[in-house]
Each structure stands twice: as structure tokens, then as C-alpha cells.
Amino acid sequence: MRIVTGATGKWSSDTPTPIASYTAIGDSFTEGVGDPGPDGVFAGWADRLALLLAERAADGFRYANLAVRGRLLDQIVAEQVPRAKELAPELVTFCAGGNDILRPGSDPDALADRYEAALTELLTTVGTVVVCTGFDTRNFPLLRHLRGRIATYNGHLRAVADRHGCPVLDLWSLRAVQDRRAWDEDRLHLSPEGHRRVAMRAAEVLGIEPPTSPDEPWPAAPGAAATSRRDDLYWARQYLLPWIGRRLRGESSGDHVQAKRPDLLPLRTPEP
Template sequence: MNFSQRYVALGDSFTEGVGDWDPASPNGVRGWADRVAEQLVLADRSWGYANLAIRGKKMRQILDEQIDGALALEPTLVTLYAGANDILRPRVDIDRLMGHYDEGIGRLREAGAAVVLFTGFDASGSAVFGTTRGRTAVYNEWVREIADTRGATVVDYWRLREFQDWSYWDVDRMHMSTAGHTLMAARVLEAMEASHAIDLPELEARPVLRRVEQLKADAQWAREYLTPWVGRRLRGVSSGDDLAPKYPVPVHPHWASVPA
């Protein structure tokens, strides 16, 4: 299909949609970007949607593997979040990394695409990932400066305090849940000043665990999710190594197949 407007989503698991599990979608996930695309298509059928994001990718991989692919699609709109997997590494040169990021954003803007960027999440509520809070703050200042210089829109994830509620997170405590992806889709559209008809989820109250129960839950989480995650990084492998992009060319995905 030919589309006069094309939305291309780039990034890692955040943009691929991990945590918003859907067996009917490619790679078994839906996600906020799919939901943003749905609203764009429902409002205007001239929009097509491509998603090149793959879980586990670091920033240089995203820039090297996805920017050219996005430019080949002649995008009208690009969303890009990259760097979270770098920040979690033992060592990272954030200043150098963000220089490459700036170059990538510049290429997208010079091609005429509107660009939406994201600051990193404030993980202060996580005993494990909260240790990277300082790195994320530096990353965020770079994102805001690049957005100012390049004329990009910023979704300020750091300041979206709703996401401090664990009900917006999947059981792995690393990715947003379906509720989280739904809320993020609404916040992205609002940052773009685009109308939407997304019904925000009503969260179920989580039981308050006693200390012993919380310790048991934390230990189970470490065994089932944290240890395998650390192991993959030590082996230099990624959960996305054998995956292809969900939507490599612009389409109207199945959930946006509404009458014209």
C-alpha cells in the first residue's frame, strides 16, 4: 500500500512493545507505538506504520541498523528511544554516545521527518536499577539539548510520575505492562498535540505484602528474571538476536483495519 504519511518507530524493547503481550501481533507483542499508530490511522487513513525496533539493542546498533532503514521509508514521523541498554552496562561513555545520537537525529530531521524523543525513566523505586539514576539524569540533559537544537519533541518519561506505580509494569519489573503501554501511548500523542480516543486503564489495587512476603517475591523475581537477564549480558547475547522487525514496511496492521 502507498501512504502519503508514514510513521516509523525505532528503538529497543520499549518501542517493540515488550510487556504488552499479544499472541496475535508480530513477535508476540503490541506496545505503545502500535497504539499510537492505531490512533493516527483511525483519524486519517493516509497514515502507514512501520516498527523497526528490536528488544535488547544498544544505541549504536539502533543507529547503525535502523536509521538507514527508516530513511528509506521516507518517514513523516519518527519516534526514537535508544540508550537504556547502554546505561545498564558496567561502563558507558554517555557523552560520546550522545554525540552519535545527535548525528542520527540530525539525519532524520534533515530528511524532513518530525522526530519524537524520550528521556529515560527515573528508576529510583528500584533497588537494582536505581543505581543508574545518575547516568540517566546526564542522558536526559543530552536528550533535552539535542531536542532543542534539532527541533524535536520530547516525551519526558522521567517526569511522568504515574509510572512510579508498579501496576504499570510487567512481572519482570523491567518493561511496562499493557496498562503502562496504553498510558504511554496517550502521553506520546499528547506530547505531539494529537487527539486520541485511548481509554486509560483502571488499575487493580495490589495487596500490601508483609516484609517476609516481599523478600520471597523479590527472591523469586531475581531467580526468574534478573539472573537470566544478567546471564545474557555476560554471554554477550540478547533476547532479540533472532528476531526481525515487527513491521519492516508501512502497513495498516490488523488492529487498525477499520472501514475507510
């Protein structure tokens, strides 16, 4: 039986106790970009995980999501980690570093050192912190060259998690997201179904049996994973060139964006 000990108690992956409060920190992945909700606000895997946790908890489950798209690791550490420490929830998911890895010349060794320092701070007030690895980009031609850097960073994150007794949300090994249908048309963010698959895997990591398996086979769809040259050109015009332009201007998609749930507030499960 694996026991994770934090500032407010301990958690077992075999017989987990219901979690009463959860805070998500990170970038666009955790904000939920690519998974629009009915109210126009992005939902995403963290919101979906929060609903699963709320179903298991007694009345009064509380949830905060501090993630903001475009944030680099140091911005997350400066802006979100102190707030998460202040909220002191039982559970935090800490996904950060992906936007840094996309930058030329980024150093995964140095990133991991800064991540570990922030994790150590979080564990002074947070019960359990879930460490999130990066995705495998083998099936994404324009991002394939980043695989080595992502793998190096992931190796550090797993070692960090081992040193601090933290559970790991291993996205590299999640085979379901290797299907193109798991990704939004911008090829950088998950689709609604991709977010749902990640939420199911996160539930498994926390010892919760999800409604469906995260690796449930995709329905047959001939040609779904293939893209034509015309598709690639459209994607480059619509998404790649604007992204490069923002980098050159020193802008971020998250400029002027605020966290969607900055406080630990009650979260009600949908009516049946």
C-alpha cells in the same frame, strides 16, 4: 505555538495536521515487550500510538516498527536509522540508549553525541522526530543507582531536541509509571497498562487529545506496589540471573529476532 520543521514539512503542537506515515525505531521498549497482542506478537505503546494516529488520518495511513529487543544505540543507528531514512515517513519516534545505560561504565555524554549525529541524519528525510527520554528508576531498588546516569543522558537529549526543534516524549516526568502495576513481572519492561499510558502521553506530545489521561489515577489496590523478599528472590532467579548470564556470554535477547513491521504498511483501525 511551537513549530517543528523537518525535511518534508512542519508540524505544530497546537494545530497538528493528520500524520499519514509513522516509523518507530528502538529496542524492547518500542518493540512492545511486556504487551502481548492476541496474535502472540508484542503490541506496545508505539503500536497503540499508531492506532490513534490512524484514527485521525485519511485512508492509507502507513506504519512501520523497526525496533528489536536488546539493541544498543550503535546497533539501532547502524540497522534501523538507515531504513527509517529510506522509508522517509512523516513521523519517527527515536528511543535508544537504555540498554547502553544498563552496562557498567557507559558514558551518557558520548551516547548523547552519537544519538545527536543519528538524529541529524534522520532529519534529512523525516518530517518530525520525537526524542524519548529514559524513565526515573527511583522506585526500583536494583536500578536506583542508575538514576544519575539516566538523568545526565536525559538532560543531553532535551538539549539535542531543543537544538533541532524536536518534540520530546519525557518519560522521566510520567508519574503513572512509578506505580509497580505499570511494569511487567520482569521489572524491566512495561505492562500492557504501562504501554497504554506511554501511548497516551505520546499522543499528547503530538497535540492529540488521548481517550484518557496518561496520569489518570490508578485504582486503589492495597499493597500493589510492595514486594516481599520471596518476590525478590523469585524475580532474581527468573529474570536477573538469566540476564546476567546473557551479558557474560555476550548474548542478547534480540539475537535472531527480526523487526515485526519492517515496511511502511497500511494500518487499519479495529472494527467497532
